Amino acid sequence: MILSSPSIVLKKHPSKFVGCCLANPAEDGSGIQQLEHLILTDGYRAVRFNPYLWPSGQQMTNDIGKVMFSKAGELGVPVGFMCMKGLNLHISEIEKLCTEFPKTVVSFSFLQTSYVSSLFLLTSRMTKNLVLSQLLELSRFPQVYVKFSALFRVSRNPFPYEDLSPLLAQLVSSFGANHVMWGSDFPFVVKECGYKEAKEAVSLIANQVPLSSSDLEWIMGKTGVQLFHGQWVAS
Template sequence: MASKATTPPNDAPSPSPPLVLDAHLHVWPTPTSYAYVEGKEPPASLATTATAEALVSAMDDAGIHGALIVQPINLLHDHAYVADVVRRYPGRFVACALADPTRGIAGVNDLSRLLHAGDAPGNASTGTYRAVRFNPGLWPEGARMTDEVGVAMFELCGERRAPVGFMCFHGLHLHVEDIKELMRASPRTPVMIDHFGFCKGVDDPNWKALLELAKFPQVGVKASAQFRVLPLDASDEDKEWPYPTTGAQLRQLIDAFGVERVLWGSDFPYVTRECGYAEAATILENCGAGVTPEEKALLMGGNLQRTFPGGWY
């Protein structure tokens, strides 16, 4: 007698929906509660609106579960506030430290301590800081990111599987050869290029150089801070959300790198002076890039969750 086919019970649990995650944002305390680094104070309009509490409220309103917090420049290498935020909101944040290339081997040791902070024995995925930002503007005048300190820091990140985010604020062309040299020296170090490589649209001469980085399998690109990378000759209309030029930028990134290596980010709190956080969270389906639901799930969470396993729950 043939066995009777079984069907799953009606009360079987449904698969959990994918988390929605922000790959790039900042927080900082109010000026009355914390001392900013002299000369690196945040814009006055954001001095009191970039706290963790303000961020969590904005994320909840926009349906964003978690984020990667990048150490803000106004706190420079004092990582105490961001570390406290990660502790206060367990399961919502992973932190990205800011490398200090000015202290020689002491800076390398500082970075090592940050990357080991919060580890459970034998489990790096429990640490507070799991990524590192290289800001080439912080290297001493005349020095390159490929100096002894930069190479040591980059290799340390490879040992920890901590992605290095490159902030090429003044142009990718100034730093792309250094980035390539570092990756050749340490192919196991993951890399994230911040904010579309700061390329001003697809006609920017740097855009081709950014797409050519796709040949390095360790490289991902943050499709973040769309308002920062508008073409220099953008019309007033194109400077308004949803930034029509973003569609071509995003689609070309996906085609060159593959959707698995592109990550959406907001650049909170700066985005609050532009389109606002809630609008930023809907740009993928509004910018004209033809993003499919499957692509969106990877761009807005799946890729970041895979990069930092165990980081969000």
């Protein structure tokens, strides 16, 4: 599980939890030292870039953004992008950062980057296809990983969301199973189908593709272990 807020559990259970902090793009550059402190002292192992926190009129590719993105690579922590209004609004920034700093690993949430959250069912097919295409094209960057997550939000069908099998097939075909990982979307999934069922859904969807048992092992654990340098023990 990835924690997005400070917690003593990071130190008590280092093999079970990975802390994810939020980048502070303040113009005075204070966020750079904050990032180093959170990673080197507090034990966080990932950072999120929220483009809507950047000062008005500025992008994630400004000087502060570049320094923080590069610093994440130096410290060995992946960067996640919170493109809640659509990947298409920030794709050029992301491509520029990945191009200039190939050593910085990037992790995308499938839901956050491919679709506009609760507006998914209202989004035109043309727009959805365009954004999905943009996401798949990012596979040209070897440092990019993708989370197959929040299935209940993306699917038009109830559990086990088997209509998503073509999408999983596209992700694996483009990125490789060793760059795709399941995201539970806990705790929100509990009120939908339940954590256990959400996990089972991925296996059922994979059977429709079909994927090999080796590919499924990567998606359900080995990719996460690889991404966080063995921080977790695959189970």
